[in-house]
Amino acid sequence: MDRLGSFSNDPSDKPPCRGCSSYLMEPYIKCAECGPPPFFLCLQCFTRGFEYKKHQSDHTYEIMTSDFPVLDPSWTAQEEMALLEAVMDCGFGNWQDVANQMCTKTKEECEKHYMKHFINNPLFASTLLNLKQAEEAKTADTAIPFLSTDDPPRPTFDSLLSRDMAGYMPARADFIEEFDNYAEWDLRDIDFVEDDSDILHALKMAVVDIYHSRLKERQRRKKIIRDHGLINLRKFQCARTYDHLKKTREEERLKRTMLSEVLQYIQDSSACQQWLRRQADIDSGLSPSIPMASNSGRRSAPPLNLTGLPGTEKLNEKEKELCQMVRLVPGAYLEYKSALLNECNKQGGLRLAQARALIKIDVNKTRKIYDFLIREGYITKA
Incomplete structure (x- = not known):
C-alpha cells in the first residue's frame, strides 16, 4: 500500500465515492488497476468489499492521504496547502486572518513557516523562477506583443477613450472583455463520466469542439490586433487624413452627378430653365414646385x-x-x-x-x- 498525497482541502474538489456518491474524506482508497478515470472509494465502501463493473474487491489499491510532512516535520501536506490557500484568500501579511482560516496554527507559526519555506527558501525561489520562465516561454506565442514600443495611453475605466480602446488595459496587457466573452459558459455543466452513453459522449465532445473553434476565433482577432498594432491610438492619426479625403471625394462625386444632370437638359432650353429654378428652390430650403421635364424627343x-x-x-x-x-x-x-x-x-x-x-x-x-x-x-x- 502506498501513501499518496491529495492536495485539496475542499471535499467538493474531489470526485465522489463510486460506491455511495458521498464526498471523499481523507484517507480514502484509489484502485490501482481501474481507470482512467480513477476509481475512488471511501473507507466504508472499501471495507464492505464494494464491486462495480470491472472493479473487483481483490484489486490492488492505494491509500490517498495528505497526512505526511513535506517541508517541516510539524506541518502536514494538507496544512501546507491550507496555508497557501489562506494566503491567497486573505492576502500576504494578514497573518491573523490566515491563522483564523487555517484553525490549526497560530498567527506566529503561519508567518514563520511561510517566510522560511516559501519566501526565503533558495530552492523554492529557484523553482518558482524556473516555472515562471517556462510559463513565459509557453505563452510567448499567444500573448499580444503590440508592434509599437510606445506605451499606449492609460485612460480611466469606462471613460470615452477606454471604450475607444475596446477595453484594453495597458497595465495588464489584456482586455476587460474578450471576444465571445461567455464562450466558457457552455462548458460549465459538462461532466464526462464513465456511465455516459456513446451518443451523450459524442454530444459532449461536439460541444468541446465548438468551444475550441470559438477560442481559435478569439485568438485570430487578437493576432490581427497584434500584427497591426491597433491599440496605440497615436499611430492612427492618418484616420483624420482618410476622413478628409473621403469627404473631398464625396464632394467631387456630387459635383460630377450635378454635371451629369445638367448635360441631360443642356440641349433643351426649357428643361434647362426648369432645372435651374428647381435647384434655386432646393438651395433656398424650399420644396421644389416645378417638376422636371423630360428630354425633348424622349418618351416618358x-x-x-x-x-x-x-x-x-x-x-x-x-x-x-x-x-x-x-x-x-x-x-x-x-x-x-x-x-x-x-x-x-x-x-x-x-x-x-x-x-x-x-x-x-x-x-x-x-x-x-x-x-x-x-x-x-x-x-x-x-
Missing part, C-alpha cells in the same frame, strides 16, 4: 403597375403614387425609406448627398425619393 415611361407586387399594402396613397411615377417596386422603396430614416435619426438631419451615398440607384430617383420624404415630413434636412 408609363407609370408602374403595382398590382400584386409585394409590399404594396404597406404604402399609403401618396407613396403608391411615388412608386408608380418613379417606377420603383414597393419592397425597394420601403428598404430605401428605412435606410434614410435611420440615418436621419442618427445625424439629426439628412443631406441629399448623404442620401445618394446610401442609395446606390439612379440619382434622379434618389432625388425624388429624398424630396418626397422631406415634403411628407418623414425626414428633415441637415
